[in-house]
Amino acid sequence: MIKNAHSTRAFVAFLVTWSFVILTVTGIVLYIVPHGRVGNWTFWTLGGLGKDGWADVHILFGAVFIVTGALHLYFNWKPFKKYLAERVRGHLAVKRELVTSLVATLLLTLGALFAVPPVSWLFDLNHWAKSAWSRTPGQEPPYARAEATPLPMLAQRLDFDLDAALGAMREAGIHFEETQAHGQTRMSLESIARANATTPAALFSLIPQSTPARNADQLRGDRARVGADTNPD
Known part of the structure; x- marks a missing residue:
């Protein structure tokens, strides 16, 4: 005492x-x-x-x-x-x-x-x-503060389909409400993750990634081949 x-x-x-x-x-x-x-x-x-x-x-x-x-x-x-x-x-x-x-x-x-x-x-x-x-795969974001980027902008920047991404998250049991602003959802991986007690990294791993676009040299080669095939000579 x-x-x-x-x-x-x-x-x-x-x-x-x-x-x-x-x-x-x-x-x-x-x-x-x-x-x-x-x-x-x-x-x-x-x-x-x-x-x-x-x-x-x-x-x-x-x-x-x-x-x-x-x-x-x-x-x-x-x-x-x-x-x-x-x-x-x-x-x-x-x-x-x-x-x-x-x-x-x-x-x-x-x-x-x-x-x-x-x-x-x-x-x-x-x-x-x-x-x-x-050092563990998936722990590094694609760019700094990617988790805070609105999903439409993130999809455009990383070239993935937004509807497919939202569908994949729903299938995995992720719940969210699509708040709209100017016709586009303002949700981010960060806001969805906090609402579902998970992490942006875990959500990003659910997103189906688009096939990487071919580089400019490949596209030019395709155009050249198409031009050659359509040339009457």
Whole structure:
């Protein structure tokens, strides 16, 4: 049972600690989350939160950490000032530490800007971790934000039959209402997926894909052959 009176200073200190823990966890998660296009296409989640959810928590507790850190410094200003005074009296040791820490910070910053190993290895690992989510077939969208594109536009862009696509989804038990705007449906894979507790990637796999159009060289060859066959000479 908690019997002692509530201490604002202790509350702030604990809040700083918890904020640091949460920032560490969310930072690790955001380091490995899939690229946005893949996360949106597959409705990626971890622990019940999507990429945006993890980012929101990270931003929130980043702000909390800054505010509570400033309050923690305020409540402990006297001992902190005393510590600084004692360190200044031993300025030679402080000077060495200050210089070496500044040099290390500068080198790390340059390593990040110019992608110099071993700093660049951290970014390479980040890219590998994010890309690992899209190595399974069907996890990569045809283009960024394809799931949010209205179905008529998506069908035109990817060359598939819209009626056949809607029919295939109905046959698979997908339910949707065709809302119309200017004579065309405004539905998207994203809206249908959310209404049916599935993902845009799963819906897209149901769509019968049209046979790829022949390239321009093949078409020109066909026209030449037709011309030759109809030439009276």
